[in-house]
Amino acid sequence: MKRIFIDCVFFILLALLCSCESRSGVGAGTDNFKADSIYYARGFEIARFDDCTLVTLRNPWDTLKTLKRYVLVERDKPLPDSLPEGEIIRTPVEKAVFYTTVHSSMVAQFGCIDAIKGICEVQYVTDSLILERIADGRIADIGLATAPNTEKIIDLNTEVIIASPFENSGYGAAEKIGIPIVEAADYMERHPLGRTEWGRFYGLLFGEGERADSIFFATSERYNNLKELAAKSTYRPRVLLERKYGASWIIPAGDSYIGTIHADAGADYVFREVEGNHNVYLPFEVVLDKAYDVDLWLFKYNTNHEFTYEILKDEYMPYSNFRPFKERNIYICHTTRTGYYDDITLHPDRLLEDLIFIYHPELLPSGYIPRYYVPMK
Structure with missing residues (x-):
């Protein structure tokens, strides 16, 4: 209401x-x-x-x-x-610089790769066509998103900068060069399809509004069909997400798009009562006390090595106190190798399908091959 x-x-x-x-x-x-x-x-x-x-x-x-x-x-x-x-x-924008690979990938999927002239933090790019253009110089490396090379942005005759806003922060020197900054706040949406719907705005920018609409409506239909499928199961496994980073465990709030998509997949997210659509930071002891006996544990990572139970234990011995560690029920996602972040905005239905396969494998056809999360070895 x-x-x-x-x-x-x-x-x-x-x-x-x-x-x-x-x-x-x-x-x-x-x-x-x-x-x-x-x-x-x-x-x-x-x-x-x-x-x-x-x-x-x-x-x-x-x-x-x-x-x-x-x-x-x-x-x-x-x-x-x-x-x-x-x-x-x-419009259509013909020369754009992107602060995140999430948005450059979206625009490439609209068929507008020629408009991508520069990207920050290119080490996170997974799209093969974009990587090819970075290698041959058609797409420039603009440096860090927190300190982009504004001279290079100007030299590219950039028409628009696509950047994600953060509370009480600006864009530094980029605000002073006279180029419009599109504040791409899709990551603040509570519903996975809310993020997808931002593609309709980006499609208008690049002259592909109809294609963006088509992707949105097709994704929405498939997502909701999968959600209805997951709802057929009365069993809801208790789930823990992510792992400790530094002194704290980063916990997605229950109303965040991450919390929502796990609920839609038929999981009982153990921190679902955490309010808001953001991440919260909790001490390890609080997480262990709340979630030591969950059924499943899923986390994402982006390291040069593959995670194993032995490596996870070496990283932090107390991880071994969680039931999913003892029973070998941990699933992991390498975000760069799988293209997780490139897909999650326009295609949350694909992630939802992966999660349903983990939580309720009996609901999907035999032989389903996960895109993102795999059992940790």
Whole structure:
């Protein structure tokens, strides 16, 4: 009920703002607009006018506030004399720099790989076509996402930067070079399909709105069919996720997209009562006390070596106190070798299927081959 109320208030304010701008001359000629239906995402709204498309991003840390507004205008048409308030982006974008491989992979899957001119932290790229272009110089290495090479960004004649925002932080020197920064806050969505739906916005940026819509609706249908399949099982194994990092164990909150997808796969996530859509950091002793007797333990990693029970025990001896360690019920996912992060945004249905195979293998056809998680040896 709260979600419906917030959505209604936000949309009414959006409509009033746009119409007021039109009457004042700021957005003349844009009184009539059509809002796209948004099904899972909470972070953005799309309003289509005769001569532009307005995309309004909600602040994920305060959803009654606006994070950013983008006015998309087709590049082959004259710029209208008056437009709604917002940062103007000519579409389709032809030269973009990406701070994360998640978003560059999405755009490549829309068939827009030619628009990818630079990527930060290229060591995390798994897409073979993108890797090929990095190797031959068609896609530039922009350095760290926290300290990108702004000179190189300028030299590439970049039209748009795609970056993930964080609370109370900015983009440093990149904010001063006059290039629009698209704040890709999809990772803050609570529902896996909410992240997928952000692809509809990115598709509009790169002139592939119809293809992005097609991927979203196909993924949504398959995801929900798999969710219904998992619901047929009355057994829900108790599950622990991730492992200790430094002094703390990083725990996904129960309402995060990770918590949601494990619940949809038919698992009883042991920290489901942790509120919010973010990660929390807990001492090892708290996790052990809560989860020592769970049925299964899943974690992701990105190291040069394969994890084994022996290596896990050598990393931290107390891990061996968990029941899944003793009974050899740990599943692991190497995020780079499997392309986990490249897939999870546009194709959460694939991860859901993997998890159903782990939790309820009897529900899937025999011979199913997991994409991401495998039993630890």
